Amino acid sequence: MLSFEFSEDQELLRSSVREFCTRTIAPRIRDMIRERRIPKEVYDGLARMGLLGMTVPQEYGGMGADAVTTGIAAEEIARADPTCSIPVLFLVDNAWSYLVSKYGSSELRESILPDVARGKKIVGIASTEPNFGSDIASMRTTATLQDGMYVVNGEKSFISLVRDVKEIGGGFVTVTKTSPDKGSRGVTLLFIPYSDGMSVRYLEEMGREGSSWGAITFENVRVQKENVIGSVDQGFKIIHEGFEFARALIAVISAATALKSISNGAEYMKSRIAFGSPIAKFQGLQFQLADDVARMEAALTMGYRALWTYDQEQRHGKFSRFQVSREVAIAKLISTTWAFEAINDAMQWQGAYGYSKDCPEEWALRGIRSFLLAEGSREVMKTIIARETLGREYIR
Structure with a gap:
């Protein structure tokens, strides 16, 4: 039997998120557009309510929210921010921290997820390259195992939240080639924390004024083996x-x-x-x-x-x-x-x-x-x- 009802807990979440959006987000949209960044009061409020780490498992301090419940919060945030800037922060952080929680090593989960749940770090996604978008198998960023660590070289472009990750902390689920001769069977996901070894160039978007956007260049950036998400070449x-x-x-x-x-x-x-x-x-x-x-x-x-x-x-x-x-x-x-x-x-x-x-x-x-x-x-x-x-x- 089909049901189109949300649970009582989900409706309570909707009510609290809507109240927060009405009180904190909506009145600050014009300021955000003018200053071209998400206001600190908004970010801190999202973190305080646990909305930036909704999908993080409870054992790491998050809600462990399912996808539908996450969608309820996304809907309310979208109604309050027509620029789509805050929704981008919300969806990227929650979708990709979920992937880290599911496939990351225990060391990686311990090092990143508690801080994501508290809003102290952000998880982004770095897949697009200057000449490649959805064609992941053709991407050129490489990760070579040397002396027990992966050395990453390449460039990612049109990446959301680059400034946010740089200023707040965190890193990117990054698509790399560990076996370049294997095509799609040689792709490995690495969580790469932001570091001074990464060169960032900011780009200006058509819209989404509060959301940062840019390019990242990796030049011999060293990454721990424990930061592999899933398995090598998978x-x-x-x-x-x-x-x-x-x-x-x-x-x-x-x-x-x-x-x-x-x-x-x-x-x-x-x-x-x-x-x-x-x-x-x-x-x-x-x-x-x-x-x-x-x-x-x-x-x-x-x-x-x-x-x-x-x-x-x-x-x-x-x-x-x-x-x-x-x-x-x-x-x-x-x-x-x-x-x-x-x-x-x-x-x-x-x-x-x-x-x-x-x-x-x-x-x-x-x-x-x-x-x-x-x-x-x-x-x-x-x-x-x-x-x-x-x-x-x-x-x-």
Whole structure:
């Protein structure tokens, strides 16, 4: 029997996160945009509430939250921050610290996870390279075992949270080649703590003003063997578990952001008078509004379905990895695509104000645009859906 209810504990979490977002996040968004960084009060509040370490197991000081529960917090944060900056911090830290908690060595878990749970360190992801995005097998960053340590050389680009990790502490789940001649079978994930041996170059994003973005160059950076995540040369098999968690969270975040924009646009329709009546009375706009509401409510449901499917596979061994990949890809594809369209509609309803830098929908449109690329592009999502529908033999 299907159930669309959240548990009492989940609803209590939603209520507390919503109160925090209303009190602490929403009033500081304009300051964040101006200063181009997440306000300290917001970061400290997220850490104090345990939201930056939700997925960290309880034995290391975290909540040990499942994917659906994590999604609830992501939804509320997204409704409060239309720029998508704080949601990026939240989803990246939680998705990739989860992968560390599942596949990291005991030494690695002890060294990083308690601090993540307290907000003292951040776990990021470093996979994209200047000429390679989703094609992990073609990446060129290498990790060579020398004198009992891995020596890493290469460059990662378009990496989220580079400044945050540098200033607060932590490191990156980094995709490396340990057996370059083996293609995807020679990929190893290493957790690389930020160090002075890493050169960081900052990049400027189209949106997400509070979230830092940049490139990292590794030049003979030495990493302990205990920092291998999973097994050597097996990184390609497990990295998708992190991507799928992040993608499902993006689906929920995108839907929540769009629904907030639709609400803002609807309120504007009621107050804007044109040709003697509120524009909310114009049937053409009503039909557009109805389409956007229906799509984004459906997308939100699909986002939670993807998170639930992920939980069932990770915690209970139900569903295959490929089934999870399909559900997540569907959710991310429709949510990000429809969210961009719905936010654009909400901007249009608000006329010239919608085009101004003071309009939250202008912020949201630029922020959501990143999710059509982040953690796997729209084209990659379509390829996954086609592969799992037609069969692998029909995909080049």
